[in-house]
Amino acid sequence: MAGVENASDKWARITREMERDLLGGGKAASRTGPNWKFFTPLLWAPVFPVIRLSLRNRPTARVRAFVAAIALANMHGIWLVNDPEGELFKGLSS
Structure with a gap:
């Protein structure tokens, strides 16, 4: 069961990293709009x-x-x- 928890932690970490990259390293995007x-x-x-x-x-x-x-x-x-x-x-x- 520990393997399942590690996998979910891994996906949570990957998701946080992707969100941080999309937002420019934690800062809000400077451009808004299309x-x-x-x-x-x-x-x-x-x-x-x-x-x-x-x-x-x-x-x-x-x-x-x-x-x-x-x-x-x-x-x-x-x-x-x-x-x-x-x-x-x-x-x-x-």
Whole structure:
């Protein structure tokens, strides 16, 4: 029975550590509100149907536009994942 108590203590400790990490080491999070960078797929979603409809009669241009939009969306996603407010991008904003 002692093993069961140790397991529950272990999970309680893990839960406390996870909560502390999420809160930034015991301090309250400095930002409140939504993290807007995760809403960008909602902005990219209408681009692809617009490309399809607007370039319906030009298949070569449509393919190029799709490739360009996918490449741009992926580069934008990589930029967002790599913390645009971090050290790497501080020189770009000033």
